[in-house]
Amino acid sequence: MFRNLSLNIFIYYIFTTVGLISIFYYFSQIINIYLLLVIILSLIILCGVFMANLAIEPLKKYIQNIQNLSKDTLHELNLPISTIKTNIGMLKKNQQDEKILKRIKRIEMASDMLQQRYNELDYTIKTQTLIDLNEKFSLDELINKRVEFLSGIYPNIKFNLDINNTLIYSDQIGLGKVIDNIINNGVKYAPNSDKIDIVLKDYTLVIQDYGIGMDESELVKVFDNYYQSNTDIQGFGIGLSLVKRFCDKQDIKLRIESIPNQTTKIILNFKDIDGIK
Numbered sequence: 381m382f383r384n385l386s387l388n389i390f391i392y393y394i395f396t397t398v399g400l401i402s403i404f405y406y407f408s409q410i411i412n413i414y415l416l417l418v419i420i421l422s423l424i425i426l427c428g429v430f431m432a433n434l435a436i437e438p439l440k441k442y443i444q445n446i447q448n449l450s451k452d453t454l455h456e457l458n459l460p461i462s463t464i465k466t467n468i469g470m471l472k473k474n475q476q477d478e479k480i481l482k483r484i485k486r487i488e489m490a491s492d493m494l495q496q497r498y499n500e501l502d503y504t505i506k507t508q509t510l511i512d513l514n515e516k517f518s519l520d521e522l523i524n525k526r527v528e529f530l531s532g533i534y535p536n537i538k539f540n541l542d543i544n545n546t547l548i549y550s551d552q553i554g555l556g557k558v559i560d561n562i563i564n565n566g567v568k569y570a571p572n573s574d575k576i577d578i579v580l581k582d583y584t585l586v587i588q589d590y591g592i593g594m595d596e597s598e599l600v601k602v603f604d605n606y607y608q609s610n611t612d613i614q615g616f617g618i619g620l621s622l623v624k625r626f627c628d629k630q631d632i633k634l635r636i637e638s639i640p641n642q643t644t645k646i647i648l649n650f651k652d653i654d655g656i657k
Contacts, residue, residue, distance in 0.1 A: 499553065515550075522559070530560065540576070555630075557626075562620075563576060575590060576588070576589055584647065588644070598638075
């Protein structure tokens with residue numbers, strides 16, 4: 381499709397250029413040069429508009445087809461996920477065998493991770509269609525849910541929570557992804573530590589790890605795309621850049637405090653966001 385589009389644009393460009401030159405040469409002999417320039421300029425604008433439509437229209441159709449496919453796929457995924465979760469609950473009811481219960485638990489964790497991917501795909505589709513996702517919700521409840529989910533992924537990590545009831549108005553799903561990213565980084569860059577501290581007081585969230593930390597030169601670059609303070613650790617270096625973009629969009633003040641080889645604190649301040657109180 382795009383090969384044909386490129387060829388069509390190229391052919392149209394050649395014929396348009398030749399046509400404009402021919403018109404300029406012909407009319408330059410019989411009419412005023414200034415009037416000729418106005419005519420040529422008008423034709424150039426019209427040709428530009430036509431060429432833009434010629435280039436964009438197939439792309440719009442292509443993107444629309446992808447969005448429709450994503451929505452259809454998302455709808456079809458909902459049924460098997462719900463079926464798996466329902467049957468897991470039924471299997472656990474009357475089961476006493478510890479080995480079988482452990483296996484069921486692993487299946488349950490896998491289905492929870494599949495549900496998480498489903499939620500993220502649903503969220504991505506909604507953000508691309510410019511739906512307003514902001515809502516009032518309890519930030520402390522969201523933190524508890526994310527910690528409960530991540531505890532299954534990181535069973536060796538102890539999460540120390542000191543959180544107060546906090547009601548905010550923001551994008552709950554997006555903020556959940558932000559919290560996940562911060563905690564994942566805290567675990568990844570603290571290989572010799574087994575704890576993460578999470579404090580929520582006075583509309584300020586602090587997530588602290590006890591890992592490799594960062595010096596001032598690293599802190600300056602930490603929000604850049606693809607930057608990693610330690611290239612030996614697996615990852616793509618996009619987590620904190622996503623966090624920064626989300627916080628900027630939602631008017632959440634973000635800062636980092638870090639001591640090399642000791643600790644890193646990610647601090648989110650929600651006091652300035654709209655509808656907080």
